[in-house]
Amino acid sequence: MVISTCQKHLLCLWTSIEGLTKLEDLNLSFTSVADSGLNELSGLTSLRSLNLDARQITDSGLAVLTGLTGLTHLDLFGAQITDSGTKYLSYFKNLQxxxxxxxRLTDAGVKNIKDLTSLTLLNLSQNLKLSDTALEFLSGLTSLVSLNVSNSRITNDGLQHLKPLKNLRSLYLEYCGxxxxxxxxxxxTTLPNLVRYRPNE
Known part of the structure; x- marks a missing residue:
């Protein structure tokens, strides 16, 4: 079962969501959902994919979701998650x-991602404070197929940390050093499976 909703239908969704115990895919991007509304999701333990691309979501909202341990896809693209909030990611061991x-992330927040070894796609772009140390933390995520750390302070020196990621096919480091x-x-020399990468010219 898949649900995608827009802002005007959000209230209607909350009134019926508790009974959707078999729901696997929920898209709440670009809605008015905030941390307080996420309590309604805590019982949806069948969820596999959750899109919360909403500026109102913070660390407190992520803490509410830690019971959703079956999640394989989590989109917090525009959410205001800080280094402190990333500690809650440890509950989502199945994330792909x-x-x-x-x-709002720094290298300290990326350190809390390094144990999510099932990840195949990771997008940390727009986090301007990330440095080469962030790539060092990610060097053990050998299942990664796609990595985006654009708009950060990563330099050429940091590329050495990517050498263990032999499965990488896409790598984006635009607007970095x-x-x-x-x-x-x-x-x-090192990542022959890499077919898409930027900068490339």
Whole structure:
């Protein structure tokens, strides 16, 4: 079962959501949902995919969701999650994809992601304070197929930490201190499966 909703239908959704115990996919992006509303989701333990791309979601909202341990896809693209909030990600051991692009993460927050070893897709773009240390923390996520850390302070020196990620096919480091020549060298010498990468020219 899949539900996608817009803001005007949100109230109607809350009134009936408790009975949707077999719901697997819920999209609440671009709605007015806030932390207080997420209590209604805590019983949806069959959820596998949850999209909460909403600016009103904070660390407190993520804490409410820790019972949803079956999640494999979690989109918090625009949510205001800080380093402190990332500690709640440890409850989601089955995550295969994660988007955290609200701009509030530092390297300390990325350290709390390093044990999510089932991740194949990770998007941490727009977090301007991330440095080469963030890539060092991610170097053990060897299942990663796609990684986006654009708009950060990562440099060419940080690329060495990506060498263990042999499954990477997509790598985005735009608007960082990374050059196209070093990206090409990484692809040619260490990551032969890398077919999409930026900067590439």
């Amino acid at each position: 994809s994660l988007d955290l692009c609200g701009g 990374v050059t196209a020549s070093e990206m090409k060298k990484l692809q040619a």
